[in-house]
Amino acid sequence: MQLSPKIENFVLHCGEMGSRWGFNRTIGQMVGLLVINEKPLTANEIAEALKISRGNVSMGIKELQSWQLVKVHHIPGDRKEYYSPNGSIWDLANRVFEERRKREIDPTLTLLRDQILDSANSPEEKYAQEQMQSIHDLLETVTKWSAELQRLTPEQLQSLMKLGSSVSKVIDLKDKLLRKS
Template identity: 50%
Template sequence: MQLSPTTEKFVLHWGEMGTRWGVNRTVAQIHALLFLAEKPLTADEICETLNVARSNVSTSLKELQNWSLVKVVHQLGDRRDHFQAHQDVWDVFKTVVEERKKREIDPTLTVLRECMLESKDDAVLDLHTRDKMQNVLDFVESMSDGYEELKSLPPATLLRLLHFGAKVQGWFGRRDEADGKN
């Protein structure tokens, strides 16, 4: 499979962005390739297109499947696995956010809650530190609760909400500037 210069640029940039988000470059490049592909691709086609070792592609595909971003599809008369990425941008976004929440936010909430429970019996812990930990817990719980409320909204509603949020920011930004605040 030959990539156009624009497609190659997109795939390479997606890989770069992946590294900034804590994702392996090859994993992100494979995701970009599968997202843009007109049809599901085999691991060998991915290897050839991206010039990546088969073992790296296999490991990367497993990672993408663990993130629920790629699925295996079968084609009649072909015993090989073909791989396909979610094609809807909103599905990709929601899947990434949900997976990151499960892997990062949920464990953090668990530890913060444990810390607050343990803080009651910690004679050495000062009140200032306990209050700061409680503030962090309250903030993360609020963000998590807000996410739970938003995740079920349809994409069109989320877009309207985002546009409305920009308008609200504009209103408050102008008011803050008029008050001499930034």
């Protein structure tokens, strides 16, 4: 498993970005490698290509499975497991998005809901609660919106984008329609 410079370049970049996308360097590289390789790879091939230990690959695969980003294949007469990306690029991005929402937004929403229900016993707490309410509303809006967008196919999304340079036009459109009816 020897990578061409161009491919290695891409894989290394995925590693660097990995940490920003919610996993660590190694796991980023693994995703990159699996995505640009047409045929599924064994754990050993991955370890060799990325020059990392076999144990590390095993842990990485486990993590990627918890994100539902990889799929296992078996080839008849071969005991090894072969790994490949679980779905299209679009599917993978959606899962990452979803998983991150769960980790980055949901816990905060839960906490805020609790705090807001609680009664404030000082002017400081009163102000704090108002702010928490704003954050709550914002996060809820973002959550609902991302759920809507995720439901769309890439084609629908493209179609929506062609509406014009600004979504505000859609809003105007809606207002006009409402006024007519």
